[in-house]
Amino acid sequence: MAEITGAGPHGRRTDEETEAAVAPAPVPAPAPALASRSRPADGLRAYRLIAGMWLRSTMAYRASFIMTTFGNFAATALDFVAILLMFSRVDALGGYTLPEIAFLYGLTSISFGLADLAIGSMDRLGRRVRDGTLDTLLVRPAPVLAQVAADRFALRRLGRVVQGVLVLVYALGSFDVHWTAPKVLLMPLMMLGGAAIFCAVFVAGAAFQFVAQDASEVQNAFTYGGTTLLQYPPTVFARELVRGVTFVLPLAFVNWLPASYVLGRPYPLALPWWTAFASPLVGVGCCALAGLAWRVGLRSYRSTGS
Amino acid sequence: MGAGRLYAAVAAGGFRRYATYRAATAAGVFTNTVFGLILVYTYLALWDVRPHLGGYDRAQAVTYVWLGQAFLSTLAIGGGGVEDELMERIRTGDIAIDLYRPADLQLWWLAADLGRAMFQLVGRGIVPFVFGALFFPVALPTDPLTWAAFLGAVPMAMLVSFGIRFLVALSAFWLMDGTGVVQMAWLAGYFCSGMLLPLNVFPGALGEVVRALPWSSLLQAPADVLLGHADALNTYVFQGAWAVALLAAGRLLQSAATRRVVVQGG
Numbered sequence: 001m002a003e004i005t006g007a008g009p010h011g012r013r014t015d016e017e018t019e020a021a022v023a024p025a026p027v028p029a030p031a032p033a034l035a036s037r038s039r040p041a042d043g044l045r046a047y048r049l050i051a052g053m054w055l056r057s058t059m060a061y062r063a064s065f066i067m068t069t070f071g072n073f074a075a076t077a078l079d080f081v082a083i084l085l086m087f088s089r090v091d092a093l094g095g096y097t098l099p100e101i102a103f104l105y106g107l108t109s110i111s112f113g114l115a116d117l118a119i120g121s122m123d124r125l126g127r128r129v130r131d132g133t134l135d136t137l138l139v140r141p142a143p144v145l146a147q148v149a150a151d152r153f154a155l156r157r158l159g160r161v162v163q164g165v166l167v168l169v170y171a172l173g174s175f176d177v178h179w180t181a182p183k184v185l186l187m188p189l190m191m192l193g194g195a196a197i198f199c200a201v202f203v204a205g206a207a208f209q210f211v212a213q214d215a216s217e218v219q220n221a222f223t224y225g226g227t228t229l230l231q232y233p234p235t236v237f238a239r240e241l242v243r244g245v246t247f248v249l250p251l252a253f254v255n256w257l258p259a260s261y262v263l264g265r266p267y268p269l270a271l272p273w274w275t276a277f278a279s280p281l282v283g284v285g286c287c288a289l290a291g292l293a294w295r296v297g298l299r300s301y302r303s304t305g306s
Numbered sequence: 307m308g309a310g311r312l313y314a315a316v317a318a319g320g321f322r323r324y325a326t327y328r329a330a331t332a333a334g335v336f337t338n339t340v341f342g343l344i345l346v347y348t349y350l351a352l353w354d355v356r357p358h359l360g361g362y363d364r365a366q367a368v369t370y371v372w373l374g375q376a377f378l379s380t381l382a383i384g385g386g387g388v389e390d391e392l393m394e395r396i397r398t399g400d401i402a403i404d405l406y407r408p409a410d411l412q413l414w415w416l417a418a419d420l421g422r423a424m425f426q427l428v429g430r431g432i433v434p435f436v437f438g439a440l441f442f443p444v445a446l447p448t449d450p451l452t453w454a455a456f457l458g459a460v461p462m463a464m465l466v467s468f469g470i471r472f473l474v475a476l477s478a479f480w481l482m483d484g485t486g487v488v489q490m491a492w493l494a495g496y497f498c499s500g501m502l503l504p505l506n507v508f509p510g511a512l513g514e515v516v517r518a519l520p521w522s523s524l525l526q527a528p529a530d531v532l533l534g535h536a537d538a539l540n541t542y543v544f545q546g547a548w549a550v551a552l553l554a555a556g557r558l559l560q561s562a563a564t565r566r567v568v569v570q571g572g
Contacts, residue, residue: 071489215333221340236351
């Protein structure tokens, strides 16, 4: 029976089932030598092995890979098409010009794209809980988080990152920014910090699925919804909403705050200037909290027994 | 059992099946509401700069957003209709069972999809729409006739939507893995139905082209009836013509598929 939860609210996962039919079940990561390492190293190694396995299985169907990557690229580019359509009728949105919005768009697409590429498959956890296949992961000698994160690793999601890079390059080529050393330094900092923040959202969303298995779609509101929100300037949104995504779910640190610094625009809220540089720190904090949530979720897991 | 009763039972089954997943429905309602919230603010920013863009005022633009969120899963604009399951059955060969049933393949799946769509409209569509109407300035008609005309355009939209997706699903008879086609269909549907932006905001010739395509029957046509922008009768004729054309094409393709294609075994 088809899962009605299978398709995202905006169908971003229409390409999700590609490998379902062709790829073999994941092979357990080899156990030897794992015991001697630390847990994070174990996790990274397991992640690398499982992701590599999925990569090889993807590359067995090269034409399909190329098509789905292009599809991913085109599907995610649709958001930018919407912005271009808007700018066919106006010169500025919320006081921001097209290149400035393209700057925001490119940054969030890269951050979110990297997180989605790395651990985007985690939103399938609810399905694993429901059909009982999570039990298989629990008995393997590798951290469950790494296994779930690497599950169905899909390189085609590079499509979104590539698309974000192209839009960012366009943006950087079309406006004049007085580049200073801190601004240049801020560029990689915010992209990585932003990716960490989105990773935390994915992990927290997966932890929530231990509780509400069928409700996996809730996290789409924060992942896909979050990146959609960040594509537009903060001046567009209600103040309470901006406060919420600054202090409660700190998505504003992905691009709004740092980009305001680079563009020399006023911050969305009256915050000190250095908050623009806080993205990596916020990212680490979010990941720690999400990690805790994951532990709680995993501890509360009860197998369906089937 | 009369044929009508059979398909009514299939439709009721489709409705009940989707009604089973309550948590998933609640999650969908939440997500659609959040997306609606984000879109409303971007639309309002747009309409702040150009107050009468596309002939809509601010309240009408807001109404359009929430209608889009209500219709997204109802009309499976973002995927998730019965076509996924139909394609899977074609791929695995289970379609053979469907073909020897004493029921018509197209009507059977149409009934199942209408049941699904009705549930999605009631279960997933209404709450975000009401939320939008409560918290944002919306332009809802006071004339019950306009509401009735709008409610007439919704089933027509469902028929056109199924007509498109049935064609997409049948491609699996020839292609086996229909992922690529589904993705293309999704892209076209999302762009041409007005989910991105109302079609009357599209510039120049592009606007005229997308308004003539079948996808404009899905969201734009019912929205224009609700917002008093289009004559109901003309809208019905437009939607009806596309529904007939698409369903007829589906029938042709179906007979070609069942005659020529060897069902997957094993």
